[in-house]
Amino acid sequence: MSPRIVYCHCAYADILPAEVKREVLRRLSAAGVAFEAVPDLCEMSARKDPALQRIADAGPVRIAACFPRAVQWLFHAAGSPLPEEGVEVLNQREQSAEAIVERLLSHEAPAALPAGAELEAAPKPISGENGAAAAQEAQK
């Protein structure tokens, strides 16, 4: 079975090129495929919308939204972290509608999240001792 498809409309800001998101949605609507469309992942994250959990938990998925790093941490902030495998985020801020739709409709397994280039620097562990001290200092 193909990966699920989730489309974010970014309804509450004008950051996605209007023609890109319109074209992605138009082609998706005409493709005869199953998909889920959400108005705005940011708003859902702020509300800790349980829908994010069902999106994260139900297996391989391709998400047409914005930058993968942003999407990854939006889900995390809502307490519904995306799995590292089986999730591919397509970027409507930078990719063309054609490229996005082609990937959305692909039967290939999604690429891992995040793409390597998205996190150029090595992950940095939280410094427990120093972090706690800094927190106490900052909260004084």
Added chain:
Amino acid sequence: MIAQPSSPLRIVLYEGPGAGTLADERRFETVAALLEAGYSLTRPAAGGSVSPADAAPLLVIAELDGAPLPAIDGGAAASLEIRDISGLSPDQIVDQATEIRRSADLPEPGQWKPWFPVIDYKRCTNCMQCLTFCLFDVYGVDEGQQIQVQNQDNCKTNCPACSRVCPEVAIVFPKYKKGPINGAVVRQEDVESESMKVDISALLGGDIYAALRSRQDTARKRFSTERDESRALLERKRCLKKLKADLDIPDEVLMSLPSAGDIEERARRAREKMEKRMQRSRTVQDRRPAPTEEEWGI
């Protein structure tokens, strides 16, 4: 604080047995109208999969053709409504959804532009600069003393200031116009960039520490505590002017200056930090006279 889990209405566009298939353009216009109105929509199709039903109330919309519908399993959904949208315009379909949402007392979408930071924990070092800097208590710490965003709706729309002070470029505003603050790839030059690495002490008032040191160590003790607090206010105003000019900080934020009490408290904390720093190192002496309002450019 927004962080109240809620289950908004989930709309399902059904086109199976018992219902007609929408023309492509009508399907697109219907979906687009519902999204613009803030509703989530699921379109199932043979051979594909969608997320399973959960507790979210379901509204199934379809162009019913008179044939019996198969049993629709709402799973754990709090409620299940089926509406015939035959002949309805996209706006009328939105109206139906809104009517059902209101009657079920479900959350109203779109009441707030979702502008807030999220933390990239693969980059964050828990340095707490964001928590210290933010004027609006957006940040807090969890039980493990790890930084987290706790009050998203306190964040000032279009203000990315806290991301500017993050030394690791770990704060993402997904709706910001430019990278890497918007979540774009972080490159080494971003981390090194002066525009990203704003010295927090400068933002909080330039050489406030040096000025306070000088008060303590020299005859400049003539300045009273009140004088220092007014200095802190002047420094903060100067700092905010710099923010507006250099860092894309909106007027709304500048209009939300903290109260005099807040500034006094921050000055007190700065003084305490300075005194601790003094205990560690007494190598630097600043003997410059205190700046005037004119020198601050206020």
